[in-house]
Amino acid sequence: MKILGIEGWRAWTWLSWLVAATLSLAFLDLTVFGIAVPASALLLAALTGPVGWRRGRVDRLDLTVVAALYIAVVALFRVAFTVFTTANVLGLFLCFGAGLVLGVAGPVFYTVRRGRPLSDLGLGLGNWKQATVLGLILSLIQFAITLLGYRLPAPVGWVPLLVMSLTVGAFETVFFRGFVQMRLSASFGQAPGIAIAAGLYAVYHVGYGMGGDGMIFLFGLGVLYAVAFALVRNVLVLWPLLTPLGSFFNNLSGGDIELPWEAILGFADVLGLMVAAVWLGHRRLQRKDPPATTPALGKDR
Template identity: 80%
Template structure:
C-alpha cells in the first residue's frame, strides 16, 4: 500500500491503473488459496449489491448528464438521494440480516490500527498532491472540501463497508476486492468520467480496498484519505464551481447519513436487549 501511494508521483495515471492491480494480483497469487475462496455464496447479498449499485449509478448519471448545472435543484436532489441511499440502505439491510454495523466497518474495532495506517497513507498522498499547493480564495475551495467529505463518507461505507464486504464474504478476499475496485471505478460513469480516468481509479480503488480489508474500519479511509484525494482532484481540475450555499446542502446530506447510522445503532441496542431478556430463565420471547 505504501509503495502504491508513492507510485502516484512516479507513474502515469493510466499506467498506475494497470500496474497496481497487477502487482496486487501477483501478491494474492503468492499468498495462496486462502484469499480466493469465500464461505458460501449469498444470492440475496449479491442481488442487493447489484440493485443498489445500479440505482446509485443511474441517479448520479441523471444528476450530472440530464439535469446538469442548468438545473441545480434537480442535480442536487438526484445526487443527494444517491449519496444517502448508499449509506442508509446498507445500514438497514445489514441489521435486517441479523448482522452488526461493524460488518460495515462502523465501529471501534481495530480503530487504533485504522487511524495509524490512515495517517501514514494520507501523509504520503498529501506530500504528493497538496504540499506546497497554493490554495485559491476560500470561496473556491471550502465548498469543495465539504463536498469531498460528504462524497468520501458515501464511498467508504458503500463501496468498502458494504459492496466489498459482501463480495468478499461470497467470493473470497481477492475476487471481492478486485470486483469492488472495478465497480468503484465504473460508477464514475455517473459523473460522466472518461475511460482513462476510470482505469486510474481502478488502481487507486484496489489500494483503498486493501487498506480497508486489513483493518475493517472506515477510519482508515475517512475522514482523511479518500476526501483528500477527491478534494485535490476537484481543486486541480478546476471544472467544479460551488456557491457557499452548497455547504448547507452537503452538510444536510452528511447529517442524514450520520442519522441513519445512529438510528441503526439505537435499533441494534434494542434488539440486543430484547434477545438478552428473551434468553433469561422463565422468560418467553414475547414476554413484556
C-alpha cells in the same frame, strides 16, 4: 505476532505494499498506475498464501441487494450530472444528494435487517487505532504528493469543495468498501471481492458523466483503497482523511467545479442524514444480540 489481523511477515508485506503503491502516485503515469497496482496486488496475494482466495457460501440475497443499490445510485448520479446538469442546480443537487444518502442508508438498513452488526460495514470501534495510524500514514504520503505547496484559491474556491469531498468520501467508503466489497468478499473470497468491488468503483464514475479514459486509473486506486480497508475493516483507514484528500485535490486541480458558500449547508445536510441513518441502525441493533462478524483479510473463514 499479529498486526492488523494478519500474522507476522504477511502483515508487514501488505503494509509495505500499501505504502509503495501510494508513493507510486508521485512518478507513475495514471494509466500505468491503474495496471501496475492491481497486478502487483494479485502477485502478492498469490505469494502470501491462499487465504485471500477462500470463499464462503454464495448469498444470493446479498448479491441482489448489492446490484440493486449499485444501479440505483449510479442512475441517480447519471440523471443529476447528465440530465439536470448545472442548468438546473436544484434538480442536480437533489438527485446527487439522494444517491449519496441511499448509498449509506441502504446498506445500513439492509445490514440491520439481516441481523448483522454495523461493524460488517466497517462502522464501529474495532481496530480503530490501527485504522487511524494506517490511514494517517497513507494520507500524509498522498498529501505530500498532491497538496503540499499547492496554492489554494480564495476560500470560496476551496472550502465548499472540501465539504463536498468529505461527504462524497463518506458515501464511497461505506458503500463501496464497507458494503459492496464486504458482501462480495463474503460470497466469493477476499481477493475476488476486492477486484470486483474496485471494478464497480471505477465504472460507477459513469454516473458523473465520465468516459472510459480515467477508469483504468480509478480501478487501480480502488484496489489500493480496498486492500487498506480489508486489512483493518474500519472506515477510519479511509475517511475522513485519505479518500476526501484525493477527491479534494482532483476537484481543485481540475478547476471545473465551482460551488457557492450555500453548498456547504446542502452537503452538511446530506452528511447529517447519513449520520442519522447509522444512528438509527445502531439503535435498532441495540435490541438484538450481536452476531459474529466476518474476519479481516488474512484470517481463515
